[in-house]
Amino acid sequence: MAPLIEGVCRGEPRAVARAISMVENGEAGSAELSAGIFHRSGGAATIGLTGAPGAGKSTLAAGLVAAARSRDRVVGVLAVDPSSPRTGGALLGDRLRMQEHATDGRVYIRSMASRGALGGMALAAPEAIRILEAAGADVVIVETVGVGQAEVDVATVVDTTVVVVTSGWGDAVQASKAGLLELADILVVNKADREGASEAVRDLEAMVRGGDGSTWRPPVLRAIAVDGEGVDDLWMAIERHRAHLEASGELDARRERRLRAEVAARVASALERRVDEVLDADPALASALAERRADPYVTARSVLDRMTRPPIEAE
């Protein structure tokens, strides 16, 4: 494990790729890897890009990579892909726009399945971000591919969440329905040369909250990502948001909250796996549930009682 940790810390692309695959698959050694790089993590500005499919997130992400590179920043990109491991991994077609950066040694690009062994966004993504930070990334962009819980969860793993919508009628309403607006630190109306862009901006302006002095009011930006328009404005809005997080003390608070949530998810995941063991060890409990004599509340209580008792051999 030591050579892998050293490779990550030297920023070697193959070591970074190997380490991210390791945590994504929940391989043995993940804990040791985590322990080896944790003290070098926490240094990047982390940016999440979310929104409905077709909104242009990949193009905006590629634009942000270019903006970061023009400022000489080292960049990591995580594309979190909700397609299951069973039906096939990374959607390479969506990643084509990233190809211009693929040969740049200061840009790390990795796809991750969001339903891997480790619970994807909740457990594997924070660890993958830390690996990129240990490798020297100043900026980490987390982009969700397609729909699903990843769209919402991305906000739980990054400092700044960018919600991308297009100017199509109802797009703002859809983003609102999906619960994305309340997660947004910055909103982008992409493809802003299309009809309805002004209305989309107006609708979103009316929906966002905050801005009473101490709180952040999410700005609503326009972009035509495919032409590079609006990308620099987005970059600057991200920097303003980060400055606000730092000045208000919110950055440290968010990061501590995120680490605690990750510990809680890890604890829950470990214990959830043990529930089946407890039920298998007690056929009476399992059959009472299956035969609808003991409801899930009561059964959960019984399982909890058994779990929180000390194992007999420990006496």
Place this chain on the structure above:
Amino acid sequence: MAPLIEGVCRGEPRAVARAISMVENGEAGSAELSAGIFHRSGGAATIGLTGAPGAGKSTLAAGLVAAARSRDRVVGVLAVDPSSPRTGGALLGDRLRMQEHATDGRVYIRSMASRGALGGMALAAPEAIRILEAAGADVVIVETVGVGQAEVDVATVVDTTVVVVTSGWGDAVQASKAGLLELADILVVNKADREGASEAVRDLEAMVRGGDGSTWRPPVLRAIAVDGEGVDDLWMAIERHRAHLEASGELDARRERRLRAEVAARVASALERRVDEVLDADPALASALAERRADPYVTARSVLDRMTRPPIEAE
């Protein structure tokens, strides 16, 4: 609580509505309610409708309600709505097509937020289904509104999952990306009068698996739900799928798996809440995490050790 339980078991709409709100909000009394109705649950055929926004799920659901009523079945409809409680509850606009059934005393229609206190789909939906079953529902239709995890999770709470797509180009691919195809027991190409319907059917046929004798091969149906076309075919496909589940023993197996998953989710949820208590009770543990001296793996291990020790007062 007894009058509420009796009201539910007599099928009184107000008692059903009150009981579902209670479990949705995780109110005190939910466990007692659950215990009081559990033995009367499990009697309905449960059907999930999922797919991208705009695919016509609501219209198909209304059609299925009519199909069930024409066969004299008592029907429950749960519309699981991913809009957060913070930004506003039920999307009544989407529910307009259900209005024709709203005055039918044998049809129960309820909206639920999928991010309520009880974790929405994983915990509240199974309980809401059981309440509808205790009230006498023969058929329960669970419809997801909009995008998000609910789209995927619906398959974990019902017997038969129907994935609805439209014939728009790329819709099938999108459903595949979102991980919906592998969840589908039945696929419906809705709005089949539009261009591209035959291609969508062909694409989906090529993507589905199964059918090697013992396993179920998801049929790909066409529908124009707004005209009622294809709804009866869908109803019959649902009945065939149910007959397959019963004949193969898969129905009991699925239901026991679901109950166990619910117990596991309930146990995990109870313990996840306790993680913050453990961290607050041990400032050294919390600060080592916040200052990046102890990584989340190690911290989770420490929290688990503390949790699984007996409380001192129990000795």
